[in-house]
Amino acid sequence: MSHHDKPLTLLGDLTPADFLANYWQQKPLLIRGAIPDFVSPIDPDELAGLACEPGVEARLVEENGPDGPWQVSHGPFDDATFERLSEGHWSLLVQAVDHYVPSIAALMDEFDFLPRWRLDNIMVSYAPPGGSVGPHIDQYDVFLLQASGHRRWQLGGKQPDNAPIIQGIDLRILQSFEIEADSDWTLTPGDMLYLPPGWAHHGVSQTDDCMTISVGFRAPSADEAITSYADYVGEQMSDSQRYSDAGMAPAEEVGELDDAAVERMRQFILSTLDNPEQVAQWFGRVMTQPKYIDQVVPLEEPMSEADLVAQLQDGEPLFHMPGSRFAWRSDASGTTLFVDGDGHSCSETLAKRLADPTPMYEEVLEIDGAKALITQLINSGSLGFMGEGDDEE
Numbered sequence: 001m002s003h004h005d006k007p008l009t010l011l012g013d014l015t016p017a018d019f020l021a022n023y024w025q026q027k028p029l030l031i032r033g034a035i036p037d038f039v040s041p042i043d044p045d046e047l048a049g050l051a052c053e054p055g056v057e058a059r060l061v062e063e064n065g066p067d068g069p070w071q072v073s074h075g076p077f078d079d080a081t082f083e084r085l086s087e088g089h090w091s092l093l094v095q096a097v098d099h100y101v102p103s104i105a106a107l108m109d110e111f112d113f114l115p116r117w118r119l120d121n122i123m124v125s126y127a128p129p130g131g132s133v134g135p136h137i138d139q140y141d142v143f144l145l146q147a148s149g150h151r152r153w154q155l156g157g158k159q160p161d162n163a164p165i166i167q168g169i170d171l172r173i174l175q176s177f178e179i180e181a182d183s184d185w186t187l188t189p190g191d192m193l194y195l196p197p198g199w200a201h202h203g204v205s206q207t208d209d210c211m212t213i214s215v216g217f218r219a220p221s222a223d224e225a226i227t228s229y230a231d232y233v234g235e236q237m238s239d240s241q242r243y244s245d246a247g248m249a250p251a252e253e254v255g256e257l258d259d260a261a262v263e264r265m266r267q268f269i270l271s272t273l274d275n276p277e278q279v280a281q282w283f284g285r286v287m288t289q290p291k292y293i294d295q296v297v298p299l300e301e302p303m304s305e306a307d308l309v310a311q312l313q314d315g316e317p318l319f320h321m322p323g324s325r326f327a328w329r330s331d332a333s334g335t336t337l338f339v340d341g342d343g344h345s346c347s348e349t350l351a352k353r354l355a356d357p358t359p360m361y362e363e364v365l366e367i368d369g370a371k372a373l374i375t376q377l378i379n380s381g382s383l384g385f386m387g388e389g390d391d392e393e
């Protein structure tokens with residue numbers, strides 16, 4: 001029996017297996033009291049502060065902005081912005097708050113029935129009463145956890161790919177929104193709403209401290225997957241691997257692109273792309289690509305293996321750096337640890353330990369190959385001791 005066979009309060013007493021079989025990617029689920037006695041790890045002022053920092057992805061959505069309805073502006077913002085806004089219907093959305101606030105990042109542990117590499121980032125929003133981002137659809141699975149205040153959510157059902165959206169604004173706001181039966185709820189702190197991709201939803205703040213935490217997931221689109229995979233395998237092909245037509249029949253018409261030629265090309269493409277090992281190597285790399293590449297910063301002064309040993313022996317815990325992503329995989333050709341878009345071969349024991357987000361201590365050095373790989377990952381900015389002052393402000 002796996003530890004995922006137990007009912008979870010987080011999932012309204014469903015087991016993770018039930019939730020995944022019946023709701024995940026299929027239909028919404030409202031969970032009252034998903035996190036009992038939940039207290040928001042962040043308050044509106046801290047969120048506004050983050051939205052004023054350069055490098056933080058923040059958006060402001062105004063239902064009736066100075067330049068028109070559903071106006072979106074991008075941060076960093078300043079005090080003047082928030083003063084101008086005090087009246088009216090607006091929402092502040094800050095992306096990847098898990099990268100900056102460790103207590104928000106810690107929420108990811110609640111979702112450990114899903115692979116960590118599937119998680120993308122945690123967004124936090126604030127809206128005064130009446131504020132919303134409009135009825136819209138997202139392309140990603142999301143858990144909407146009410147952090148403080150009250151938000152009324154209404155759902156409009158699964159939308160077709162071509163549902164009319166309001167043009168010219170950078171949100172997918174629907175032109176028409178019809179509330180489905182039994183899909184109108186007011187969420188209080190600790191309540192959570194799961195939504196699969198493509199489901200119309202509209203959440204309006206009811207109180208002046210309405211904050212919502214969106215745990216969002218990552219799924220490459222067909223376009224992204226094919227372009228990026230083709231790039232990856234392409235780099236490993238030799239120039240002599242080419243379209244070939246040995247043994248072909250004489251041309252009947254010099255201008256014709258005949259079926260046999262098309263079929264040869266189709267086979268050529270499929271046989272070069274269909275390589276399970278390459279797919280695995282590419283997949284691990286894309287799913288661990290950081291959301292913001294410039295957040296993984298190599299150390300200016302690289303550390304030596306001896307420095308590493310000394311710090312661990314001092315009892316300092318070693319962490320995944322905020323925004324760093326890890327995954328591992330074993331197959332017939334060995335084990336790969338994927339970190340921030342790169343692959344490293346190592347033992348399975350080491351890969352599993354390094355991909356585990358809990359802090360590491362001196363014992364980790366007992367694993368074969370640990371010293372060299374950990375040193376390399378500290379120097380590349382993926383692991384760190386976070387010695388000089390924690391990131392939390």
Ligand code: SIN
Nearest residue numbers: 091125133138212214
């Ligand atoms: C919000 O928090 O205001 C919107 C979140 C969402 O609809 O995805």
Ligand code: CO
Nearest residue numbers: 136137138201
């Ligand atoms: Co949404």
